[in-house]
Amino acid sequence: MAKKQTFVDKTKHKGAASGITVKFIKTVKSETGSYKFNEKFVKLEDVSQVTTLK
Numbered sequence: 001m002a003k004k005q006t007f008v009d010k011t012k013h014k015g016a017a018s019g020i021t022v023k024f025i026k027t028v029k030s031e032t033g034s035y036k037f038n039e040k041f042v043k044l045e046d047v048s049q050v051t052t053l054k
Contacts, residue, residue, distance in 0.1 A: 019045045024053055 026038045042053065 019043050020047065022050060 021041050021043050024040050024042045028036045028038060030036055044050065
């Protein structure tokens, strides 16, 4: 018996996510003087909010 629902059909039912997700990389200077990079994904409503990240 054939499948009634494909993977494409499953993804169509999900609503479009509002906003965008960007990768935020922050540099932190350690006590020894070396630099570390902290990475995280941040969800924003608009691209113009990228400059407000700290």
